[in-house]
Amino acid sequence: MAKQCFKKAAFVRMLISVLSVACSQTADAQTGACYGTIADNLPPATEVVALCSQYNIQRIRLFNPNPSVLQALQGNTNISVIVGVANEDIIGIASDANVARSWVQNNILKYGNVNFRYIAVGNEISPLDGGSAGIAPSVVPAMQNIYNAISASGLGGRVKVSTALSFGVLGTSYPPSAGAFIPEIQSSFINPIVQFLVKTQGPFLVNLYPYFAYASNTKDVRLDYALFTSPSTVVSDGPYQYQNLFNAMVDAANAALQKAGAADVEVVVSETGWPSAGGTATTLDNARSYNSNLIKSVGNGTPRKPGKPIETYIFDLIDENQKSPEIEKHWGVFLPNKQPKYPISFAK
Template sequence: MNSPHFLSFLLLLLTSLHYSALSDSGTIGINYGRLGDNLPSPARVVQLLKSQGVTKVKLYDSDSSVLSAFSGSGISLTVGLPNDNLASAAASTSYTDSWVESNILPFHPKTIIEAIAVGNEVFANSATTPTSALLTAMKNVYTSLDKHNLSSSIKISSPVALSALNSSYPPSAGAFKPDLIEPVIKPMLQFLNQTNSYIMVNAYPFFAYIDNTDTISLDYALLRNSAAGNPDSGNGLVYKSLFEAQTDAVFAAMSAVGFDDIKIVITETGWPSKGDEKEVGATPENAAAYNGNLVRRVLSGGGTPLRPKDSLNVFLFALFNENQKTGPTSERNYGLYYPNEEKVYDVPLTLDGLNGGQNMTESKAQVPAPAAGQTWCVASENVGEEKLQAALDYACGQGGADCRPIQTEATCFNPNTVEAHASYAFNSYYQKNSRLSGSCDFGGAAHVVTQSPKFGSCDFPTGY
């Protein structure tokens, strides 16, 4: 099965592996919301998080019982000052002095507090929360921290929803809404720049997908390496996932108003496991695919096409399904866990877990989960038989994959399709290379999955 195409694939693979080795891995955190009447105690939550290797957690308030539970855990927290408190926080530093003295000083540093989210998606909730109060509140919290020499160790920021953008496609055309720029966006970015902080962004490819299923492919939304990706004529870059496109749209929007050096932390992103009839794609399988592919993408290192050297730092939404959240069904079904601490689906949150090196808690989720940390490599859809055949030739030739089972009359010959044969060969190569980051790409012809592939009766191995 040798082919002249193999040199190009070898170059792509070596480049990918070399880049992964040189790039710093990003961080995966998780949002711990508590809008439920059946959630486990904070102490049990801390033990659950530690068992999964989670080192970063974002809260939506600063509840004393929660902060106390995290004392000595080694888990870093981002705490929240809710929107309802913004007007008071903006009114005077006496309020923020009292807030810091009650919500930060009694706990930090035994409870590690690394950031304060002042408000949440204020621009999206401007009807009830005046945007004019935001920047003043942020500055006042900073001033109150500074009085206790904490302003350099605890960052101040505020989560921004993508609805603050006037345009996001293509990513190079990213721009903030004009009415927000001068009153609040530019002053806030100036403050973040001066305090060496970062902008917090809440990004949900799920929302863009369900609103544009006719133009956005599911593979693109779920971070699968699909075909050639989407080229951006504005910057000459190619995007293989909606998540990266959305992130770069924010970078472009900041650059358009004169700020090129501010980092982004994705403070919320996720995919629901259940939704209303119109929320197409809200399934446990898709939620597992989105979060699993995102975790692997983040922990494998590197940044976005526009900022390739900046590692990605992401907080998944959310830890639990929360039964008291309002809105569509999806709002109550973003959790990785049910309130009884059983997994909704299995997504390891560390690189060791993804590569099979971590013992994960047994899942009793609705989605049958593979053994702890198991992943497979399969052919991407809609890349064309010519590209798949070339990648298949490389994998079975120079790549050293075990392709004996897909030979004529062998155990995995049927179904006799290029996609099925390529998937088997790609997975063999991937498993032989210890599921190393970059070993499941083949120039965009393959992607990682967390559910065992099904092609006829053929079993796909997870090791050699």
């Protein structure tokens, strides 16, 4: 999505504040949650949507167009939605515009009262990943066909089209100002995506996890830096000072986009979070600390983009017991019984 000027961002925050007072709630519209469904013990979708409303979660990300979830969202325009095109559907959509039109009809237009925000064409596809390398050449053609179908339906100005990439597409991320995409995939894969986003004013969706950066290098990455709890600057990068790793990673993506000629494309963090069990430093207290501090932090922007809120989605809404390995089962903010694992407020 195109970068909003600071004045517009301030106006939006003011408007949100006014609306929140009217509703007797203070909302942080920048922070949402991912609603994964790889589990056999989740509450019905209607109850999950009610849970989101109860806890003031105004944005959710769906990894696929789950009919029961979309049906439950019908009419709840207070919740905006990212909906994903499944990786396995991309080649067919890229090769046939009619397939794209059918996908939009069945998964977007059919649910006319759902507040769709973005369509994410695929999740973490990369030419360097053996599981998705064969799909990579089809990503931009599929994005274009979905975009054309959305535009033809009259929703082109409202529903943006993108793809969710792993932070791993950056070959350099330290210091943040050195952020750059992997050279081997930039011209063939990244540049066409970025050019599409520039042209259509879509967002750069990136799955970004300080947890994995910490867990893979506990010697050099401080835990308080990863958890937003450092009392002072940890990384100095020219004029930019970083107290938390999340902002450093977001700014590395900003720097990479600037080098790719897309300084005005907005970085949206489509996944981030901290697991509560199953791995290094995976405690309830660390999960609470990361997610609570994240919610407080994202409204302030980053050192490179101060005052510009970072639209962010916490992974995961509810634990998914059928994922593997073990650590993948413990990212939820809520348990399957709808109880929060720890005290948390999505109101900033």
